[in-house]
Amino acid sequence: MDENRFDMGPIDIAWCPGCGNFPILSTLKKTLEGMDILPNGVVLVSGIGQAAKIPHYLKCHFFNGLHGRALPAATAIKAANPDLTVIAESGDGDMYGEGGNHFLHCIRRNPNITNIVHNNMVYGLTKGQASPTSRIGFVTPVQTHGVFEEPFNPLAVAIALNAGFVARAFAGDTETTFAILRSALEHRGYALVDILQPCVSFNRLNTHQWFQENTYDIDESHDPEDRQEAFRLATEPDRLPLGILYVNRERTPFEENLPAFAADRSPLYAREPDLARLEAAVEAKA
Amino acid sequence: MGEAAPALSGGVSVVLGGEAGQGIQTIEFILAKVLKRSGYHVFSTKEYMSRVRGGSNSILIRVSSRRVRAVVDHIDILMPLDSKALERLSGRIGPRTLVVGDRANLPDSPGLLEAPTSTIAEEVGGRIHENAAAVGVLSGILNAEEEVLMTSVREFFADKDEAVIERNLEAVRRGYEVGNDLCRRKLVCVDIEKNIAVRNEPLINGAEAVAFGAIAGGCNFVSSYPMSPSTAVLTNLASRDEDFGIVVEQAEDEIAAVNMAVGAWYAGARALVTTSGGGFALMGEGVSLAGMIETPLVIHLAQRPGPATGLPTRTEQGDLELALYSGHGEFPRIIYAPGTIEEAFALVRRAFNEADRCQVPVFILTDQYFMDTYYNTAGLDIRGEEVRKYLVRTDADYLRYRFTGDGISPRGVPGFGDGLVTADSDEHDEAGHITEDMGVRTAMVDKRLRKMDAVLAGSLPPGFTGGKNYRNLIVTWGSTYPIVKEAFERKAPPSSAHLHLSQVYPLPPSALQYLKKADRVIVVENNATCQLGRLIKLHAGVTIDGSLLKYSGLPFSVEEVEETIQRAERK
Numbered sequence: 024m025d026e027n028r029f030d031m032g033p034i035d036i037a038w039c040p041g042c043g044n045f046p047i048l049s050t051l052k053k054t055l056e057g058m059d060i061l062p063n064g065v066v067l068v069s070g071i072g073q074a075a076k077i078p079h080y081l082k083c084h085f086f087n088g089l090h091g092r093a094l095p096a097a098t099a100i101k102a103a104n105p106d107l108t109v110i111a112e113s114g115d116g117d118m119y120g121e122g123g124n125h126f127l128h129c130i131r132r133n134p135n136i137t138n139i140v141h142n143n144m145v146y147g148l149t150k151g152q153a154s155p156t157s158r159i160g161f162v163t164p165v166q167t168h169g170v171f172e173e174p175f176n177p178l179a180v181a182i183a184l185n186a187g188f189v190a191r192a193f194a195g196d197t198e199t200t201f202a203i204l205r206s207a208l209e210h211r212g213y214a215l216v217d218i219l220q221p222c223v224s225f226n227r228l229n230t231h232q233w234f235q236e237n238t239y240d241i242d243e244s245h246d247p248e249d250r251q252e253a254f255r256l257a258t259e260p261d262r263l264p265l266g267i268l269y270v271n272r273e274r275t276p277f278e279e280n281l282p283a284f285a286a287d288r289s290p291l292y293a294r295e296p297d298l299a300r301l302e303a304a305v306e307a308k309a
Numbered sequence: 310m311g312e313a314a315p316a317l318s319g320g321v322s323v324v325l326g327g328e329a330g331q332g333i334q335t336i337e338f339i340l341a342k343v344l345k346r347s348g349y350h351v352f353s354t355k356e357y358m359s360r361v362r363g364g365s366n367s368i369l370i371r372v373s374s375r376r377v378r379a380v381v382d383h384i385d386i387l388m389p390l391d392s393k394a395l396e397r398l399s400g401r402i403g404p405r406t407l408v409v410g411d412r413a414n415l416p417d418s419p420g421l422l423e424a425p426t427s428t429i430a431e432e433v434g435g436r437i438h439e440n441a442a443a444v445g446v447l448s449g450i451l452n453a454e455e456e457v458l459m460t461s462v463r464e465f466f467a468d469k470d471e472a473v474i475e476r477n478l479e480a481v482r483r484g485y486e487v488g489n490d491l492c493r494r495k496l497v498c499v500d501i502e503k504n505i506a507v508r509n510e511p512l513i514n515g516a517e518a519v520a521f522g523a524i525a526g527g528c529n530f531v532s533s534y535p536m537s538p539s540t541a542v543l544t545n546l547a548s549r550d551e552d553f554g555i556v557v558e559q560a561e562d563e564i565a566a567v568n569m570a571v572g573a574w575y576a577g578a579r580a581l582v583t584t585s586g587g588g589f590a591l592m593g594e595g596v597s598l599a600g601m602i603e604t605p606l607v608i609h610l611a612q613r614p615g616p617a618t619g620l621p622t623r624t625e626q627g628d629l630e631l632a633l634y635s636g637h638g639e640f641p642r643i644i645y646a647p648g649t650i651e652e653a654f655a656l657v658r659r660a661f662n663e664a665d666r667c668q669v670p671v672f673i674l675t676d677q678y679f680m681d682t683y684y685n686t687a688g689l690d691i692r693g694e695e696v697r698k699y700l701v702r703t704d705a706d707y708l709r710y711r712f713t714g715d716g717i718s719p720r721g722v723p724g725f726g727d728g729l730v731t732a733d734s735d736e737h738d739e740a741g742h743i744t745e746d747m748g749v750r751t752a753m754v755d756k757r758l759r760k761m762d763a764v765l766a767g768s769l770p771p772g773f774t775g776g777k778n779y780r781n782l783i784v785t786w787g788s789t790y791p792i793v794k795e796a797f798e799r800k801a802p803p804s805s806a807h808l809h810l811s812q813v814y815p816l817p818p819s820a821l822q823y824l825k826k827a828d829r830v831i832v833v834e835n836n837a838t839c840q841l842g843r844l845i846k847l848h849a850g851v852t853i854d855g856s857l858l859k860y861s862g863l864p865f866s867v868e869e870v871e872e873t874i875q876r877a878e879r880k
Contacts, residue, residue: 084724089594124564292698297553297554305513308517
């Protein structure tokens with residue numbers, strides 16, 4: 024297989040120089056290239072925001088839908104054709120703010136998709152307002168006295184909902200990010216990868232250096248199947264742990280529970296209605 | 310008791326009233342089936358309050374020797390299960406209305422034809438069986454066949470304990486005896502011709518017709534959020550998900566529902582959302598998304614009175630403009646409004662084909678009245694239109710949004726062929742990538758709007774009934790059709806004709822000649838502001854000269870429409 028098969032070649036990328044999105048893009052590309060997958064088998068689903076532009080910079084099928092709505096679309100795409108590898112990728116505002124309700128219910132549903140969230144704790148595309156994950160005290164043109172709402176904790180929420188795979192990475196550490204993304208893509212069921220990243224234009228608080236100082240790698244002795252311990256890690260008040268916090272392999276993916284696939288494994292586009300059976304169903308109404 | 314009652318021949322209108330929890334829906338379901346299986350044409354509809362217990366609800370069942378498909382105000386036989394129902398329906402009691410019931414339930418009702426349903430129920434095992442006794446009484450009065458009655462009751466209660474079935478059968482049997490006895494004593498006299506062919510006809514309601522039409526259209530994905538009166542379509546398809554291979558998902562909200570449906574279409578499914586006005590209001594952005602990424606979408610919008618929560622269990626045709634103008638930005642769409650069960654079946658199926666062919670959102674507008682109304686049908690034309698998919702196998706240099714003469718770009722799906730399938734809610738180029746090139750923007754808008762010609766080419770002609778030389782043209786859309794039709798049949802008005810629009814938008818070009826020829830155009834609509842009238846004025850340039858509007862939450866009756874037609878005739 025071509026090593027650069029997910030590469031778009033020379034293209035104009037709309038991100039700011041030094042943006043944390045760049046290493047995430049290259050790491051995702053490298054992860055996919057290292058797997059037995061072709062661009063033709065991958066659908067990248069995103070919403071709106073700087074992170075949500077990523078499908079335009081990676082060679083595969085894509086559905087760049089509405090703000091906050093990547094997860095419902097991704098769930099449906101996977102359910103319509105379970106043979107596809109489906110990745111839902113957007114920023115913290117998109118996934119945790121506008122799409123917050125879908126985030127909760129997608130975890131409950133557990134489709135076999137990978138959910139990558141670029142978490143820079145700020146709104147980039149709309150130029151610097153607070154996001155659901157902004158830290159208390161963060162001053163913006165809207166939050167002029169500083170954020171006073173409790174930051175959203177995606178990992179704790181995902182673990183509380185018994186998500187199958189919950190991890191956090193830091194965009195600056197491409198090696199660990201690569202390993203985590205690979206595990207997430209290989210997980211059978213919903214996998215959340217929250218990737219911390221600096222925003223060089225609008226977040227002067229959570230800088231590259233801030234992330235270096237306020238994160239640490241989870242100790243290798245951590246058992247990801249220990250939900251209590253995973254929850255403790257996710258709710259640590261001081262520094263943010265990086266790595267795979269929680270894994271639960273017991274849950275059946277959404278599309279495997281669907282009766283529509285019980286007798287017929289073919290994707291929905293290849294199906295025709297059973298008119299003889301419909302005739303019988305109508306006749307039964309006599 | 311007085312003299313013998315005059316014979317009710319041709320057809321009768323039976324109304325039954327009671328509170329929620331008394332099982333009048335069970336009565337409706339069993340009775341309609343029993344009467345139809347006995348050889349009568351049957352029509353039944355209900356009006357009910359938004360509560361699970363108490364209140365006052367009623368059902369109307371028309372039994373006839375000819376097809377009946379419309380609401381009438383007059384009541385031939387009224388069976389109130391309590392005095393609240395009697396009081397509520399008193400305005401519809403005429404000099405010839407026979408009131409049948411239990412004296413114990415209706416102490417203050419002079420001239421009551423006694424049918425001791427509550428006594429029978431108590432004697433066989435409790436008040437819960439009163440609905441079975443009522444089914445028996447009415448079956449007896451209406452000369453339903455006893456064997457059909459017993460079989461149907463047994464069938465209805467099939468999943469209950471044998472003891473429960475026996476008690477219900479006993480209540481039905483004793484009720485039937487009472488009904489027969491009223492006939493023998495000539496207190497009620499029903500003489501309606503039976504037709505053996507009717508016995509095997511399916512008895513279907515609007516919700517089932519929509520669900521069957523969806524299946525026939527190849528629907529294999531439904532994502533929705535429950536909302537009256539649209540939920541019955543969701544539950545119907547859910548009950549058949551395994552049989553027909555349909556992915557059914559109850560979404561967390563209507564926003565998720567519509568985004569799932571758009572995503573499913575993108576991946577090659579044929580997806581439906583079923584909702585009502587308030588739920589649809591949340592789907593606006595999804596309709597706009599379908600418009601932008603040129604994904605087909607089929608939306609069943611079962612209307613109920615608004616604004617806001619409105620009257621959850623009542624009917625209205627108030628969301629035509631909501632459907633017409635929903636979704637920001639400019640893009641083509643199609644709106645169908647079936648008038649009959651057969652038409653609903655055919656149009657929902659067609660909606661899937663047209664959505665796919667033109668890559669546009671297609672709406673099916675129904676309403677609570679239509680959803681909850683049953684009648685027997687000579688059949689659904691199940692093989693009348695094939696499922697047509699307009700999918701291409703992509704090649705390596707596939708462009709999802711390739712500029713074409715008719716604006717329709719060949720649609721591929723991920724995994725079918727070698728190409729990559731793209732979708733972007735931003736303005737995009739032919740490859741589907743985000744762009745701010747003003748030239749591409751203009752060309753893309755033109756391309757999307759060009760599809761309107763393809764939509765128009767597939768227009769459904771309107772239904773027209775009447776002579777050539779009409780002065781008045783009565784125009785309907787959706788569920789009012791059979792009501793106006795019956796009003797025309799009752800007393801053929803020499804100067805009036807009836808035009809029915811099953812395709813409301815775009816106005817079918819062939820409707821114009823009918824509209825332009827009329828001296829007076831009169832619109833009949835279940836809303837307060839004459840939304841179809843405005844649409845006709847805007848798109849056909851025809852002035853609306855009169856309207857019959859109703860927005861109480863109830864459907865029109867044949868009598869109301871008849872009066873309007875006669876008034877127009879006199880002008």
